[in-house]
Amino acid sequence: MVDVKLLGLWYSPASHKVEWALKLKGVKYEFIGENLQNKSPLLLESNPVHKKIPVLIHSGKPICESSVIVEYIDETFEGPSILPKDPYDRALARFWAKFLNDKVGAAVNAFLHKGEEQEKGKEEVFEMLKILDNELKDKQFFVGDKFGYADIAANFVGYWLGVFQEASGVELVTSENFPNFCAWRDEYVNCSQVKEYLPPRNDFLAFIQAYASKT
Template identity: 75%
Template sequence: MGDVKLLGLWYSPFVHRVEWALKIKGVEYEFIEENLQNKSPLLLESNPIHKKIPVFFHNGKPICESMVIVEYIDEAFEGPSILPKDPYDRAIARFWAKFLDDKLQAIAKTFFFKGEEKEKAKGEAYETLKVLDNEVKDKKFFVADKFGFADIAANFVGLWLGVFEEATGIVLVTREKFPNFCAWRDEYINCTQNKEYLPPRDELLAHFQARFQAAAAASK
């Protein structure tokens, strides 16, 4: 198995993707908490291009970008498969993981931006949610009948999005507008398989409530 370390932040959905993959595979690892306000030499040296978390280390070799890391973990360690075995299903899983990554920024901007930029981001977020609402109709998982790669990539919309909504009072998702997505999200949060790996929602909520409140106070 070798030496395994993960550099990140406990509340980051991107870091959590990697932790989820490691737990599915039963891989023991050392977690190193990063400070993005004062980035460590380890982060700057191991991810000199983006200078972002997560960074995964296996036998001293760094790997960056959360879904790249998840795919590496799936290939490098024994245990349940995360990517589907079937080539077509594997391609579809990668497609939805890429789609989710591409659209997350616009959704997040809705909570962090103001004015015209906020409204533009909100419009983009609604378009993304419409696509997801259509895709997850009558589905528990993104690909076939098994939790996997795309579902891990969906952790932000599965859990963090609702936390952001409650922490800020900005509501993007309603059952009237997105009934299929809401049904899928309920299943995502509450199914026994996911509960084992998801971080405590109350802890995430407390963290982001404090963070958004501090940002609001600083902007006055």
């Protein structure tokens, strides 16, 4: 009997972060796809505060918020460590994960909206990418020499951002503007620890194009 369930969406980077952690740990789980226009009673009951995905349900107990869930998975299940063991490296990983999570909204506004909202988002994304371009010079991973917590959090900028750019036609992330970031991104999406966990690009691109046209 499966006692781990994940309420999520196949195209959600937050859902994928949790799935990633479960797969890295070798945890068997049941994925339950949600409809955000018609949220299930299970989702509303499991996350009554925010009513959002993802939600991990382990032995009947719900855990919410993707970063919290990933840490819970790391502490609860056997397998490779996701957070670094060294306290300083662990703090760095949490710092970059929070930085990346905080910037997702601006990126969505930059690529899927119009007018003032888009321009403001583009400015914020440009500043974010300048910081990342400086940080990722000659680096494969965010912290140390091992794929981990911050790299899982980077799935949006490493993969989703490029699909959003192609779907919207907004040319913002280029190797001329951000050579270090783009070199890191290209290695990231082809890394064996990454590509097997990403949604199919063609399916995802078609979905985002359809969503962008409605937006």
